Amino acid sequence: MIRRLLPLFAFVLLAGLLFVGIRMNSGKDTSAIPSPLIGKSVPAFSLPVLGDPTKKISDRELRGTPYLLNVWGSWCPNCRVEHPVISALARRGKLRIVGYNYKDAPEDAQRWLDEFGNPYAIVLADEDGRAALDWGIYGAPESFLVDSQGIVRWKSVGPIDDDIVRTQIEPLLAAMAVTR
Amino acid sequence: MLPELGHVALILALLLAFLLGVLPMLGAQREHAALMATARPLAYGQLLFIAIAYAVLTHAFLVHDFSVAYVASNSNSLLPLMYQVPAVWGAHEGSLLLWVLILGLWIGAVATFSKSLPMPVLARVLAVMGWVSFGFLAFLIFTSNPFARLLPAAVEGRDLNPLLQDPGLIIHPPVLYTGYVGFAVAFAFAVAALIGGKVDAQWVRWSRPWTNVAWAFLTLGIALGSWWAYYELGWGGWWFWDPVENASFMPWLVGAALIHSQAVTEKRDSFRGWTLLLAIAAFSLSLLGTFLVRSGVLTSVHAFASDPKRGLFILIFLGLVIGGSLLLYALRAPREEQGQPFAAFSRETFLLGNNLLLTAAAAMVLLGTLYPLLAEALDLGKISVGPPYFGLLFTLLMAPLVLLLPFGPLTRWQREQASTPLRMLAPWAGIALLIAAIAFFTSANAGWKTIAAYIVGAWLLLGTLRFVRQRFVQGKGRFTAEMIGMCLAHSGVAVFFFGVLMTESMSIEKDVAAKPGQSFSLRGYDFRFDGVERSQGPNYQADRGTLLVTRNGKDVVVLHPEKRAYASGGSILTEAAIDGGPGRDLYVALGDSLDDQGSWALRLHVKPFVRWIWFGALMMALGGFTVAFDKRFRRAVGEAST
Numbered sequence: 001m002i003r004r005l006l007p008l009f010a011f012v013l014l015a016g017l018l019f020v021g022i023r024m025n026s027g028k029d030t031s032a033i034p035s036p037l038i039g040k041s042v043p044a045f046s047l048p049v050l051g052d053p054t055k056k057i058s059d060r061e062l063r064g065t066p067y068l069l070n071v072w073g074s075w076c077p078n079c080r081v082e083h084p085v086i087s088a089l090a091r092r093g094k095l096r097i098v099g100y101n102y103k104d105a106p107e108d109a110q111r112w113l114d115e116f117g118n119p120y121a122i123v124l125a126d127e128d129g130r131a132a133l134d135w136g137i138y139g140a141p142e143s144f145l146v147d148s149q150g151i152v153r154w155k156s157v158g159p160i161d162d163d164i165v166r167t168q169i170e171p172l173l174a175a176m177a178v179t180r
Numbered sequence: 181m182l183p184e185l186g187h188v189a190l191i192l193a194l195l196l197a198f199l200l201g202v203l204p205m206l207g208a209q210r211e212h213a214a215l216m217a218t219a220r221p222l223a224y225g226q227l228l229f230i231a232i233a234y235a236v237l238t239h240a241f242l243v244h245d246f247s248v249a250y251v252a253s254n255s256n257s258l259l260p261l262m263y264q265v266p267a268v269w270g271a272h273e274g275s276l277l278l279w280v281l282i283l284g285l286w287i288g289a290v291a292t293f294s295k296s297l298p299m300p301v302l303a304r305v306l307a308v309m310g311w312v313s314f315g316f317l318a319f320l321i322f323t324s325n326p327f328a329r330l331l332p333a334a335v336e337g338r339d340l341n342p343l344l345q346d347p348g349l350i351i352h353p354p355v356l357y358t359g360y361v362g363f364a365v366a367f368a369f370a371v372a373a374l375i376g377g378k379v380d381a382q383w384v385r386w387s388r389p390w391t392n393v394a395w396a397f398l399t400l401g402i403a404l405g406s407w408w409a410y411y412e413l414g415w416g417g418w419w420f421w422d423p424v425e426n427a428s429f430m431p432w433l434v435g436a437a438l439i440h441s442q443a444v445t446e447k448r449d450s451f452r453g454w455t456l457l458l459a460i461a462a463f464s465l466s467l468l469g470t471f472l473v474r475s476g477v478l479t480s481v482h483a484f485a486s487d488p489k490r491g492l493f494i495l496i497f498l499g500l501v502i503g504g505s506l507l508l509y510a511l512r513a514p515r516e517e518q519g520q521p522f523a524a525f526s527r528e529t530f531l532l533g534n535n536l537l538l539t540a541a542a543a544m545v546l547l548g549t550l551y552p553l554l555a556e557a558l559d560l561g562k563i564s565v566g567p568p569y570f571g572l573l574f575t576l577l578m579a580p581l582v583l584l585l586p587f588g589p590l591t592r593w594q595r596e597q598a599s600t601p602l603r604m605l606a607p608w609a610g611i612a613l614l615i616a617a618i619a620f621f622t623s624a625n626a627g628w629k630t631i632a633a634y635i636v637g638a639w640l641l642l643g644t645l646r647f648v649r650q651r652f653v654q655g656k657g658r659f660t661a662e663m664i665g666m667c668l669a670h671s672g673v674a675v676f677f678f679g680v681l682m683t684e685s686m687s688i689e690k691d692v693a694a695k696p697g698q699s700f701s702l703r704g705y706d707f708r709f710d711g712v713e714r715s716q717g718p719n720y721q722a723d724r725g726t727l728l729v730t731r732n733g734k735d736v737v738v739l740h741p742e743k744r745a746y747a748s749g750g751s752i753l754t755e756a757a758i759d760g761g762p763g764r765d766l767y768v769a770l771g772d773s774l775d776d777q778g779s780w781a782l783r784l785h786v787k788p789f790v791r792w793i794w795f796g797a798l799m800m801a802l803g804g805f806t807v808a809f810d811k812r813f814r815r816a817v818g819e820a821s822t
Contacts, residue, residue, distance in 0.1 A: 004453070004509065004510045004513050005510045007457060007460075007461075007506045007509065007510075008503065008506040008507055008509075008510055011464075011502055011503060011506055012503070014468075014550075015495065015498065015499055015502075015503070017550065017553060017554060017557060018471065018475075018495055018498075018553075019495060020553075020557045021475075021491075021553045021557065022475060022491040022492055022495060024556060024557065074338070075338070108338070115334075
């Protein structure tokens with residue numbers, strides 16, 4: 001009897017592992033991929049603004065107040081998942097949200113924003129993804145929390161949810177406000 | 181309006197699947213004939229409604245109905261017609277619908293080709309398949325509705341993922357799914373036998389042809405996928421140990437073990453419990469593969485757009501189906517091994533060895549695939565297990581399999597003098613070694629893998645021929661379909677391993693920066709780069725390179741590798757140019773433009789015997805199909821009903 005229960009035990013172990021996998025995947029742990037940029041200045045860049053290619057924004061111009069750099073693309077399904085969360089964060093007005101449109105065609109990006117709403121204070125367009133190399137971006141969505149001095153404080157990979165906002169972003173913001 | 185009808189059709193199919201899972205099973209348990217008789221109509225009914233839903237979704241693609249969210253995300257008015265129908269299975273929701281449709285077709289096939297099955301058996305088998313169908317339909321309806329509307333409708337679709345815009349898409353997924361899902365039949369027979377309490381050899385006889393057909397489809401599907409990756413992804417390899425490839429490879433390995441162990445159980449009545457377990461495992465691994473691909477737990481080039489909610493749903497479903505059937509196995513499997521006893525040196529022993537090696541290989545693939553997840557869960561950091569792990573372990577496990585394969589068919593059931601098959605095979609082993617020695621001294625740059633290629637290829641092929649000769653000597657040249665299929669598949673194994681080892685050892689590749697007019701020499705072939713031009717495709721713009729390949733001053737072929745920029749989404753895709761032949765493939769992929777003088781980065785490959793890999797797989801698949809047509813199965817079913 002015990003011997004014939006072995007396959008079932010093996011499967012239960014496997015199912016447990018898969019369950020852990022789902023939990024990790026849908027929550028905090030994957031967002032904790034360390035970025036070598038944390039504690040360092042954001043990489044120098046000068047990127048055109050979405051919808052106005054003649055106007056360029058550099059890293060220096062974004063300094064002054066903290067911002068969340070949110071990497072997204074119209075081709076990215078998970079960006080749509082986190083879109084309501086980002087929008088809510090933007091509406092609260094405590095944090096500037098800078099969009100980073102990654103490897104996207106400008107007209108697709110614009111259509112996406114028109115369709116779902118534009119939570120961003122400004123959207124940088126990195127069409128070929130070259131500037132993203134300096135950031136260590138390898139997909140979307142990804143987000144970077146940058147303080148008023150232009151230092152990267154936090155990075156997350158994958159869609160941000162309310163939980164992450166409450167337990168990670170807001171405490172960091174509060175801490176930044178104190179040290180300032 | 182139509183998409184809503186599709187949605188309703190799916191819900192009706194769900195209801196019918198529920199009834200199919202309940203009524204015939206109840207009938208079989210209570211020996212109630214009328215309830216059992218509902219099995220067939222219910223099976224056909226749910227298939228009908230799934231087919232309607234499927235047709236509706238296809239129609240939405242053909243008329244570019246961008247008010248359907250799924251169509252808007254995966255099609256575009258510029259999408260060529262030949263991709264509009266396959267675009268249905270281009271992403272998660274539609275491919276799941278295809279999965280359900282194929283399951284419905286298998287259920288319908290079992291309902292049709294089972295005239296002589298005893299009614300309680302048929303009722304139970306169809307009911308078990310009904311549960312599986314119910315689970316997938318519920319998954320489809322509750323988490324992945326392909327008919328969800330997009331309001332207001334999109335003006336233009338986002339286009340099908342350009343990677344998928346290839347003839348490979350038309351054929352690879354349906355064939356692969358047919359294989360995957362086909363293991364549900366063997367699973368259903370096994371579970372039905374456990375529920376019915378009759379775990380003798382009978383269920384195996386009924387399910388054997390189904391298992392062989394499913395396995396053959398899976399073989400074809402995997403080979404097509406590998407072929408697709410080879411020429412479409414532009415990486416020049418044929419297998420990457422990607423989690424999704426592994427997900428289809430695990431059921432294949434267990435399925436290969438299953439078709440052998442079923443043969444033992446059917447003919448000798450041995451391995452009863454083991455065969456039950458393998459039948460459950462093969463389908464469980466199919467389900468696990470679905471989970472891995474669609475839950476987003478593992479990252480892969482294939483991964484579907486993942487949604488955290490879906491993972492949990494499939495996991496619960498997996499728990500019910502696999503956990504339930506394994507529990508049933510623990511409670512109901514035969515207490516002790518019955519069947520005819522066999523000696524240490526017998527065909528049973530060789531087939532047991534085959535089974536152990538194949539399942540060990542599947543376990544190793546499973547471990548390697550899930551190890552990154554395990555490491556992450558235990559906080560060991562992000563680790564990926566690469567080709568070195570798989571390559572080494574596979575060599576270790578396949579070497580004894582190759583060595584022992586020719587012995588199996590030449591050894592008698594139950595008991596055999598060890599010297600008999602050894603004497604039969606010794607001269608052929610000598611010839612194989614001789615061929616390898618000749619190859620070693622004649623070819624210029626032979627490594628150990630090249631030698632291994634000749635030894636393995638010749639040994640397997642000659643060993644199989646020895647069996648053919650045996651049939652002419654002892655069996656007066658009479659072959660059953662089962663024997664022909666076996667010989668075909670085993671020769672396919674020979675061709676496959678020869679192709680793999682030759683490609684691995686003799687391939688050569690070179691990354692070059694090419695100026696127009698410049699020539700590069702590789703394994704005796706001269707590649708002259710003649711520049712790059714712009715060209716226009718239906719929904720993309722391409723940079724199209726031209727290379728003239730010559731050998732000893734004679735023209736071989738002109739190759740046109742492309743780099744395509746798709747109009748929608750802006751993704752860029754390399755389209756490698758390949759000149760294929762039985763002896764070698766010439767393969768050129770276009771890299772990036774290097775300057776404004778027309779210089780480009782190029783990747784050149786010469787790959788000897790790479791096609792043999794797929795040809796070998798094709799032979800294995802044909803072997804599987806052939807076995808299924810053996811007369812014994814038709815006769816056996818006929819006898820069982822009387």
